[in-house]
Amino acid sequence: MSFFLETLFGGLMSGMLYSLIGLGFVLIFKASGVFNFAQGAMVLVAALSMARFSVWIPHWLGFDHLILANVLAFIVSAGVMWLMAVAIERLVLRHLVNQEATTLLMATLGIAYFLEGSGQIAFGSSVYSVNVGMPKEPAFILDSVFQGGLLINLEDLTAALISALLVAGLALFFQVTATGRALRAVADDHQAAQSIGIPLNKIWVIVWTVAGLVALVAGIIWGSKFGVQFTLATATLRALPVVILGGLTSVPGAIIGGLLIGVGEKLSEVYIGPMVGGGIEIWFAYVLALVFLLFRPQGLFGEKIIDRV
Template sequence: MAFFLEALFGGLMAGMLYALVALGFVLIFKASGVFNFAQGAMVLFAALAMARFAEWIPVWLGLDNKFLGNLLAFICAAALMFVLASLIEKLVLRHLVNQEGVTLLMATLGITYFLDGLGQTIFGSDIYKIDVGMPKDPIFLLDSIFEGGVLVNLEDVYAACIAALLVVVLSLFFQKTSTGRALRAVADDHQAAQSIGIPLNRIWVIVWFVAGITALVAGIIWGSKMGVQFSLTTVALRALPVIILGGLTSVPGAIIGGLIIGVGEKLSEVYIGPMVGGGIEIWFAYVLALVFLLFRPQGLFGEKIIDRV
């Protein structure tokens, strides 16, 4: 039982990180109808900015306080993501309004390669470390119930709590603020939102900035665990099955889908992997997503599209 709980907790924590990346896809698609293939590149770019600013700022300002240095680095990286969101809206989205979906998709692919190259040019292409003070040591839980307790990585616990907190903040932002309600109005109907005076251009900047903040948090967490390297762009590929499961237009779906994928990967690798020679964790999520595409393509919480002829 303890072994099962270890795998379950590990899956839930990994699932929260998948959900965090998937949120970037969902937020942008809901507000602009763009499937943002650049989300993985945004994660890498934001993580690179955080890592390098955390190195440069203490030197520039002569700071010895690590917490203050990391805080200033986060603020600078967030400001950079806002500038990036503004430039994407002004130089790309504004000129592609009402274009075909494949045109917008190709535009996000172009943004992906541009960000990859820009990140290397500005910040370098080495492997960088992000140290925000998250503990690395594992801990034992429930040792009074199970012999030896349940081994849990404390860094994963912190990361999952941060991801969950960001999800709660985003949910409150969308439900309780006037800007959040405007974003939901744009998601429901662009033309109706424009007719009541909601400026689409400003809304797109906000939603791309919010997606950039989620990318920054995800990049910090993954960078703290693995180091900031260009394989971080593949994190977005891990989020694709999540949004297929949860639905491309559903924020709760991204969360539930992430947890299902995280738990399913861990449990299948632990219990089924030995029977098939291992490696099931690599393809499990994609097979599950394929099943959903065949039988429920809109996902668990996505809107079912009915065409009337």
């Protein structure tokens, strides 16, 4: 039983990382109707920025304090993501208002390749580490319930708590604030939103900035756990099944979809993998996403679109 719970907990923690990347997809699609293939590149640039500025800033200012260096690096990296959002809106999105979804999708592919290339130019192509002081040592819990207790990774637990707080804040933002409601209105109909005075360009900058901050948090957690390297941009592919399961328009759905996939991957690899020769963890998420596309294409919490003629 303890081994099962340890595997389950590990799956939940992996799922939270998938969820954070999937959340960026949902935020931008929710507010602009754009399926953002550049989200993985945004995570990469954010992680590179955090990794490099946390080293450069102490060197420039002549101090050696981990917490202060990370705080300043986070602020600078958040500024980088905001500048990126402004540039994307002014150079790309404002010229593609009311264009076909395919056109917008191809634009995000171009943005992704540009971000990967510019990230390599600005920050280099080495493998970097992100040290934000997250605990690395495992810990045993529930000693009185299970013999020997359950082994958990405190870094994963910390990352899960941070992710949960971020998701709760974003859910409130979309449901309660006037800006959140404006974001949903823009997603429904660009022209209608403009006709009632909602500034489309401003809304797009806001949502891409928020998605950039989510990418920054995901990049910090991912970089702290695995290091920052350019293969991080391919994390987009890992997040696609997440948004298919949860629904492209649901913030909670992105989280639940990520958790389901994380748990499913771990449990299937541990308990079914030995029977079929292993490798289930590689394709499990995509097979599950295919099943959903066949029988429930809007996902668990997505809005079912009905076209009336």
